[in-house]
Amino acid sequence: MFKKLITLLLTLAATQAAFAQPPQRVGVAADKQTILTLRDAVTMALENNRDIEIERLNTQLNEFDLRAAKGVYDPSLTSQMFYQRQTLPVASILAGGENGRLQTSDFTGAAILSKRLPWQGGSVRVSFDQNRSTSQNLFNALNPQFTSQLAVEFTQPLFRNRKIDAERRQIRIASKRLDLSDSQFRQRAIEIIAAVERAYWDLVFARRDAEIKRESIALARTQLEHNERLVKEGAMAPADVVSTRVEVERRTDEAEAAVEVIQRVENALKALMLPTGIGNSEQWSTALVPAEQPQLKNEAALPVDDALRMAFNNRQEMEQYRLRKDLNKVDVDYYRDQTKPQIDLIASYGTQGLAGKSRTTANPIAGFNQPLFDRINQLSQFAGLPPLAPIDFGTTPDKFIGGTGQSLNNLFRNDYRTFRIGVSINLSLGNRTAKAQLGHALAEGRQLDVQRQRTEQLIEVEVRNALQAVETAKRRVEAARNSRENAELQSRSEQRKFDAGQSTNFFVLDRQNALASARGRELKALTDYTKAVAELQRAMSTTLTSNNVALASR
Numbered sequence: 323m324f325k326k327l328i329t330l331l332l333t334l335a336a337t338q339a340a341f342a343q344p345p346q347r348v349g350v351a352a353d354k355q356t357i358l359t360l361r362d363a364v365t366m367a368l369e370n371n372r373d374i375e376i377e378r379l380n381t382q383l384n385e386f387d388l389r390a391a392k393g394v395y396d397p398s399l400t401s402q403m404f405y406q407r408q409t410l411p412v413a414s415i416l417a418g419g420e421n422g423r424l425q426t427s428d429f430t431g432a433a434i435l436s437k438r439l440p441w442q443g444g445s446v447r448v449s450f451d452q453n454r455s456t457s458q459n460l461f462n463a464l465n466p467q468f469t470s471q472l473a474v475e476f477t478q479p480l481f482r483n484r485k486i487d488a489e490r491r492q493i494r495i496a497s498k499r500l501d502l503s504d505s506q507f508r509q510r511a512i513e514i515i516a517a518v519e520r521a522y523w524d525l526v527f528a529r530r531d532a533e534i535k536r537e538s539i540a541l542a543r544t545q546l547e548h549n550e551r552l553v554k555e556g557a558m559a560p561a562d563v564v565s566t567r568v569e570v571e572r573r574t575d576e577a578e579a580a581v582e583v584i585q586r587v588e589n590a591l592k593a594l595m596l597p598t599g600i601g602n603s604e605q606w607s608t609a610l611v612p613a614e615q616p617q618l619k620n621e622a623a624l625p626v627d628d629a630l631r632m633a634f635n636n637r638q639e640m641e642q643y644r645l646r647k648d649l650n651k652v653d654v655d656y657y658r659d660q661t662k663p664q665i666d667l668i669a670s671y672g673t674q675g676l677a678g679k680s681r682t683t684a685n686p687i688a689g690f691n692q693p694l695f696d697r698i699n700q701l702s703q704f705a706g707l708p709p710l711a712p713i714d715f716g717t718t719p720d721k722f723i724g725g726t727g728q729s730l731n732n733l734f735r736n737d738y739r740t741f742r743i744g745v746s747i748n749l750s751l752g753n754r755t756a757k758a759q760l761g762h763a764l765a766e767g768r769q770l771d772v773q774r775q776r777t778e779q780l781i782e783v784e785v786r787n788a789l790q791a792v793e794t795a796k797r798r799v800e801a802a803r804n805s806r807e808n809a810e811l812q813s814r815s816e817q818r819k820f821d822a823g824q825s826t827n828f829f830v831l832d833r834q835n836a837l838a839s840a841r842g843r844e845l846k847a848l849t850d851y852t853k854a855v856a857e858l859q860r861a862m863s864t865t866l867t868s869n870n871v872a873l874a875s876r
Contacts, residue, residue, distance in 0.1 A: 347581060350607055351607050364871065367514050370597040410424045426455065444476065447476075454467075455467045455468075463681055465678065466679060470733040487656075495649060498649045502646070509638035516859075516860040518591070521587060522591060522612060526612045545834070619855070633781050668743070671740070674732075676722055680723060792851070792858050
């Protein structure tokens with residue numbers, strides 16, 4: 323009997339020592355704690371969560387896509403400058419060459435400015451050419467010769483590509499995708515906040531549940547000490563001490579399991595709100611202590627119709643379906659336009675300038691005819707006839723004598739102009755590609771309508787379930803609170819009866835277990851109520867306003 327008593331005391335001492343030490347958690351220092359409010363947890367998650375950052379970068383990518391699509395309307399300037407020397411074989415003196423060859427050299431500069439117009443699908447093209455040419459052609463009156471040319475051309479679609487074309491389609495799609503990425507970013511933020519709220523209240527529950535279990539161990543230890551005294555006094559059998567010790571160990575086992583639950587839910591919360599990287603190990607090794615406790619709000623239940631109306635107006639999924647429908651309409655408009663014939667109005671206007679240096683050598687034809695004219699005039703003189711008048715091959719006007727400056731001056735005098743206007747017609751016989759693409763876009767629009775209807779149904783189910791969950795959790799809290807109060811009364815009453823010798827150790831421990839269970843149920847009901855409220859806010863998409871979160875607009 324004495325040996326059994328010694329063994330019992332040693333076991334009790336070991337149990338007391340183990341309970342006195344703080345629970346050990348892997349990777350978390352017992353002396354490092356951070357008091358955390360729900361607001362702080364939400365803020366840190368929005369700043370550091372990787373999923374939020376991914377959606378934020380998606381928005382930036384779509385902004386760049388929109389900017390790139392609008393770049394099609396940026397003016398384009400093309401410039402060319404080159405020198406060319408050419409020697410050609412010629413077989414006729416009329417080609418202007420000597421000894422069967424003709425050599426020319428050109429120095430040319432050209433600039434083209436083109437721009438697409440953002441309305442009605444038109445385009446403008448302005449070209450300017452400047453050329454300096456030298457040639458051995460004996461018939462050229464100017465050598466070197468400077469030519470200038472300025473032309474403006476305007477193209478306007480009349481049917482296909484007038485209301486919408488590939489470029490304007492891409493701009494509209496990029497704009498809608500940017501709005502879509504904004505909506506997806508807001509949706510992801512709502513989901514992250516809801517996940518943080520769930521993880522936060524899970525941590526509150528886990529820590530408080532562990533406290534309840536440690537309090538239950540303390541009650542069992544107190545009962546064990548009390549039973550030990552009664553055994554020493556001979557008022558109780560040693561078997562009751564053993565049963566109490568077994569109960570202490572059982573409750574200790576539950577308390578240790580509760581520590582693991584704390585670790586898991588705390589890691590889940592940290593994964594949502596802490597940045598990644600080795601440099602953040604200090605934050606991961608710090609225990610999070612929630613500063614808030616779940617509370618029951620005595621608010622009137624929201625009518626189902628009002629909740630559904632709010633959800634349909636606020637849910638980002640509905641906004642995304644509207645934007646996808648707009649995207650589909652862009653495709654429908656574009657492919658329907660592509661089924662039309664392509665008829666373009668084309669108008670152009672140009673002017674030219676010319677200048678150069680007069681050739682000093684005589685015209686070959688004039689030089690060839692001059693001896694003949696001289697002989698005829700001599701014979702005419704002997705015959706008493708009047709001489710033939712010389713043939714005037716013409717002279718180069720003074721306004722063409724000069725260099726580049728004179729050529730440009732003649733260009734801008736606008737004396738030598740060209741005007742052209744007409745239409746270009748392109749008919750695609752059959753045009754099956756455009757018609758098939760239009761049919762595909764129309765079918766896709768009908769598919770979006772069906773998907774939207776299915777989503778509306780899912781949203782209604784979520785809202786109805788969330789409303790029921792809030793009401794059920796509220797009633798559970800009231801029932802659990804009454805159960806806990808009665809369990810406290812039963813436990814105290816049973817302890818008094820035991821002290822008076824009117825009850826047994828078994829009933830005392832059973833009442834203690836019932837009290838611990840009632841406390842756990844009350845805590846669970848409160849936590850479930852708080853999480854149900856957060857889920858209702860998510861279902862109605864009021865999470866941002868409920869948490870006073872304003873997302874920065876782009």
